Amino acid sequence: MKIRSILGALVIAALPFTSVWAENMTPEDIKKLVDEAVTKRLLEHERRESPVERAIEQKEGQPEAVQYPTPTGPMTDIRVERKGEEKVQLGFGSTGSGKLVYAKPFLSAPKAIVGGYVDVMYNNLSRQNLDNPSRHSFGQQRLVPFIYADITDHIKFAAELEFERGGTNAAQGDGSMTIEFAQIDYLVNEPINLRAGILLMPVGKFNLLHDSPLNDLVDRPMVSRIIIPSTWFEAGAGIYGSLYPSSQSKLDYEVYAVNGMSQTAGGITDLGVRSARGSVSRDRDDNKAVVGRVAFSPILGIEVAGSGFHGTYKPSTATVGTGRISIFALDWTLQKGPFEIIGESAWSRISNNDATTVTGSGIGPAGMQGYYIQGNYHFMPEFLKKWAPSHFTDASTFTAVVRWEQVDTDTDDRTRIASNTVGNRRELERLTLALNFRPIEDTVFKFDWQFNTQKNAQGLVNGGDFSGANNPLNGNGFLVQAATYF
Numbered sequence: 001m002k003i004r005s006i007l008g009a010l011v012i013a014a015l016p017f018t019s020v021w022a023e024n025m026t027p028e029d030i031k032k033l034v035d036e037a038v039t040k041r042l043l044e045h046e047r048r049e050s051p052v053e054r055a056i057e058q059k060e061g062q063p064e065a066v067q068y069p070t071p072t073g074p075m076t077d078i079r080v081e082r083k084g085e086e087k088v089q090l091g092f093g094s095t096g097s098g099k100l101v102y103a104k105p106f107l108s109a110p111k112a113i114v115g116g117y118v119d120v121m122y123n124n125l126s127r128q129n130l131d132n133p134s135r136h137s138f139g140q141q142r143l144v145p146f147i148y149a150d151i152t153d154h155i156k157f158a159a160e161l162e163f164e165r166g167g168t169n170a171a172q173g174d175g176s177m178t179i180e181f182a183q184i185d186y187l188v189n190e191p192i193n194l195r196a197g198i199l200l201m202p203v204g205k206f207n208l209l210h211d212s213p214l215n216d217l218v219d220r221p222m223v224s225r226i227i228i229p230s231t232w233f234e235a236g237a238g239i240y241g242s243l244y245p246s247s248q249s250k251l252d253y254e255v256y257a258v259n260g261m262s263q264t265a266g267g268i269t270d271l272g273v274r275s276a277r278g279s280v281s282r283d284r285d286d287n288k289a290v291v292g293r294v295a296f297s298p299i300l301g302i303e304v305a306g307s308g309f310h311g312t313y314k315p316s317t318a319t320v321g322t323g324r325i326s327i328f329a330l331d332w333t334l335q336k337g338p339f340e341i342i343g344e345s346a347w348s349r350i351s352n353n354d355a356t357t358v359t360g361s362g363i364g365p366a367g368m369q370g371y372y373i374q375g376n377y378h379f380m381p382e383f384l385k386k387w388a389p390s391h392f393t394d395a396s397t398f399t400a401v402v403r404w405e406q407v408d409t410d411t412d413d414r415t416r417i418a419s420n421t422v423g424n425r426r427e428l429e430r431l432t433l434a435l436n437f438r439p440i441e442d443t444v445f446k447f448d449w450q451f452n453t454q455k456n457a458q459g460l461v462n463g464g465d466f467s468g469a470n471n472p473l474n475g476n477g478f479l480v481q482a483a484t485y486f
Contacts, residue, residue: 106149116145116160117485119212125477129452130226130428131219135475141165142212144180156185162231179280181233189241195256196237198280202254202293203307204228204329204344212483216376216399217434218448219479222407223370226272226426227346228329234258234289235280248299255292259283261313261325272368272409273325273348276313285314285322301335323352338378345371365410372405395441401434427455428473443484451476 094103106112119142125135142164149157159182165175183197200208206224209215210231224230236258243251260283261276289311297303309327329346346369353364377400384392409426429452436446454474 111151112147112149112157114145114147115486116143117211117213117483118143119481119483121218121479121481123218123477123479125450125475125479127472127475129450129473129475130222132475132479135477139165144211154187156187158183158185180231191241191243192239193241194237195240195254198233198235199238199256199258201232201234201258201291201309202256203232203291203309203327204230204346205295205305205331205333205342206230206344207232211485212481213442213444213485216401216436216444216446217374217403217432218446218481219432219450221344221372221374221403222405222428222430223344223346223372226274226407226409227348227368227370228327228344229272229274229277232277233280234261234277234291236288236291238292250297252295252297253292255290257288258291258311260285260287260289260311273327273350276325285312287312287322289325301333303333305331307331323350325350340376340378341373342376343371343373345369363414365412366414367411368407368409369411370405370407372403374401374403376401391439393439395439397438397441399434399436399438401432401436403430403432403434405430405432426473429453429455444482446479446481446483448479448481449477450479 094100120138120140122138123132123134123136125132127135142162144160144162147157147159147161151157160180162178162180163175164177167175167177179198181198181200183195183199186194188194202208204224206221207228207230210220210224220230236256238254238256240254241252243253245251259279261273262279262285289309291307291309291311293305293307295303295305307329309325311325312322313325314322325348327346327348329344331344332342334341348368350364350366350368353366378397379400380392380397385394385396407426407428409428431451432448434446434448436444438444452474454472
């Protein structure tokens with residue numbers, strides 16, 4: 001009806017300019033002439049328009065006999081059978097059978113982004129060390145898909161899945177598959193926001209920024225592997241936000257209540273507290289822990305942060321009750337032009353530690369301490385950009401890196417005194433010299449030379465556990481890694 005009315009108006013407007021117009025024509029003659037012209041135009045229009053357009057016109061003009069066009073694209077909307085059903089929200093109010101599996105709101109209005117990172121490495125070492133139980137090996141360490149959903153202006157979701165060393169296929173080695181974090185954020189305003197889920201513990205900075213393509217060295221800092229058990233996550237909830245004390249400064253904070261830690265059968269040993277992390281499914285001792293970090297940046301390029309974790313844990317021997325774990329950390333970032341100095345220091349205190357050590361003393365360490373300090377220099381020679389401009393661009397950069405680190409896994413010498421032998425104290429030192437190349441910021445090729453020293457050379461690390469008494473962790477050598485975001 002809309003098309004007929006529009007065409008009729010156009011024909012009447014054109015009559016004064018046609019040769020058929022005459023002063024003696026009656027109104028009946030004019031009506032007949034207009035009807036014939038409109039009918040002719042409608043027939044021409046129907047021959048040209050598509051079946052979908054005709055169905056839409058019929059829906060609008062004749063609501064009693066709605067005929068929807070046959071879908072030709074993906075089945076993203078199940079609500080097309082009956083008039084008015086498109087107003088029913090997807091859920092238990094939806095009707096049907098076979099197509100109910102498509103009753104997902106994100107199919108008709110996509111909100112999620114999928115990305116992630118992947119790395120692969122090769123080492124050639126004199127013997128094993130902390131992160132490399134094989135001295136001459138290729139390793140596909142991590143494949144980490146990342147999911148982010150911008151649900152509304154106030155509701156955000158993020159999750160990271162981690163496939164380490166090929167996943168959980170036992171025939172292929174000691175791999176694992178975990179949900180590294182999965183959190184729902186409700187944004188209130190910049191000073192305070194809510195967060196809940198599986199959370200990365202904000203103890204130190206490295207645990208929050210541990211992605212392989214982001215970091216300039218192959219192996220992670222020893223203090224972030226032993227004293228702070230990266231990657232470390234627990235289930236919990238809390239708040240975070242940012243404040244601006246002045247026009248140049250910023251104060252960021254996050255604080256959460258999370259499940260308490262819990263030892264495995266091996267206990268908290270000279271390897272650190274890694275065996276106590278990961279109480280995602282439940283709180284085994286029904287006691288919550290508190291964790292938080294406060295970071296202050298007085299000007300752009302400088303940040304100093306303090307963080308900590310405190311809570312009870314259930315020792316591996318149930319008869320001794322519960323113990324307490326406290327971890328404190330200080331981290332810093334200083335940037336000036338192409339130079340960068342970063343680092344982290346951490347201390348832990350463990351009470352009622354009944355860990356069974358390698359020497360069989362039955363007493364685990366009560367205190368641990370470690371740190372690292374790292375200097376980076378970013379540069380890009382101009383002659384390389386001229387020599388191979390398709391490979392060396394304005395987005396490319398080289399980085400020269402030096403890192404020094406130390407870890408002491410028994411600052412009180414408890415295991416040495418209790419066992420009356422050489423003890424289980426691990427005093428590890430490492431110097432790493434490296435050069436890496438980034439063709440773009442998101443992709444890096446790393447070349448590291450690593451020098452390790454162990455003052456008390458006992459035990460072998462393999463997937464996070466010590467075994468054997470004649471295998472020190474002081475292997476030196478060369479490591480190379482390729483890593484990229486995708």
